Amino acid sequence: MITKVTHMCVYVLDQDSAYDFYINKLGFKVHTDVPMGPDARWLTVTPPGQSELELTLFPVKEGSTFNAETARTMTDLVKKGTFGAAVFTCQDLMATYEELKGKGVEFKKAPTKEFYGYEALFKDDSGNWFSLSQLNPEK
Amino acid sequence: MVSQNIEPEQYPKLYLYRRIVQAKLFIDRRYAEQIDLAQIADEACFSRFHFTRLFKSSYGKTPHNYLTEVRMDNAQQLLAQGEPVSGVCFSVGFDSSTSFAALFKKHFGVSPSVYQARQLKKQTSFAENPLRAVPNCFAETHGWKKSNIQ
Numbered sequence: 177m178i179t180k181v182t183h184m185c186v187y188v189l190d191q192d193s194a195y196d197f198y199i200n201k202l203g204f205k206v207h208t209d210v211p212m213g214p215d216a217r218w219l220t221v222t223p224p225g226q227s228e229l230e231l232t233l234f235p236v237k238e239g240s241t242f243n244a245e246t247a248r249t250m251t252d253l254v255k256k257g258t259f260g261a262a263v264f265t266c267q268d269l270m271a272t273y274e275e276l277k278g279k280g281v282e283f284k285k286a287p288t289k290e291f292y293g294y295e296a297l298f299k300d301d302s303g304n305w306f307s308l309s310q311l312n313p314e315k
Numbered sequence: 316m317v318s319q320n321i322e323p324e325q326y327p328k329l330y331l332y333r334r335i336v337q338a339k340l341f342i343d344r345r346y347a348e349q350i351d352l353a354q355i356a357d358e359a360c361f362s363r364f365h366f367t368r369l370f371k372s373s374y375g376k377t378p379h380n381y382l383t384e385v386r387m388d389n390a391q392q393l394l395a396q397g398e399p400v401s402g403v404c405f406s407v408g409f410d411s412s413t414s415f416a417a418l419f420k421k422h423f424g425v426s427p428s429v430y431q432a433r434q435l436k437k438q439t440s441f442a443e444n445p446l447r448a449v450p451n452c453f454a455e456t457h458g459w460k461k462s463n464i465q
Contacts, residue, residue: 289318
């Protein structure tokens with residue numbers, strides 16, 4: 177029986193830039209940041225209220241995982257915003273939307289009212305998009 | 316029901332949201348100083364009671380609890396960086412090492428010194444063998460072996 181998710185992989189174009197985005201803009205916490213030799217780094221972050229779920233910020237670059245062609249294709253796809261990586265929730269979408277916008281986070285969709293609550297879509301610094309939802313709008 | 320766009324100006328009480336966010340960011344910036352609820356409420360131009368109610372509605376915790384949480388999070392970071400426990404207490408805004416240690420243990424279940432010892436031990440372990448930090452499936456995918464990462 178599968179019990180929980182512990183790691184998710186988010187493909188990013190630049191790990192340093194992704195670190196700044198996820199930590200300083202989204203307010204995530206660094207879980208693990210370990211160099212893996214001279215050219216690689218294992219970097220995982222966690223949402224502020226969910227320390228057991230690690231988002232692995234994995235760089236798209238030519239190497240063992242991607243050959244040159246695949247790395248180019250992946251870079252294009254990530255930049256274009258092809259990948260929707262996850263759904264995040266928050267206590268109050270309007271407050272979170274205002275805060276993140278103020279920190280320079282780009283929203284591809286402003287908050288809308290849905291049958292389950294409110295939802296907005298934002299992009300990370302690479303182009304991956306995420307849903308940000310509030311499931312209890314009737315406060 | 317289809318999606319219904321909400322323009323920012325149509326949010327219920329947008330100006331309140333902005334002031335609450337302003338107060339939250341004030342805590343994020345100034346947690347290391349001797350700030351209290353009155354100062355935070357003043358920053359948002361609210362009465363203390365009204366401010367506490369609105370803040371809790373937006374963030375699920377009182378301003379005081381949020382401030383404590385920010386201080387605890389930053390204390391964890393400093394301890395993991397090897398800062399002396401006695402200094403961490405004052406660096407994150409506490410004026411009593413006893414109350415700091417008690418709150419830290421209440422939050423994380425261990426004392427600051429035990430937490431620090433565990434973190435430093437983990438870092439040493441990762442420095443000796445970085446593969447200990449990575450699930451094997453990822454290490455294999457990336458071609459990381461002990462021989463080529465140290």
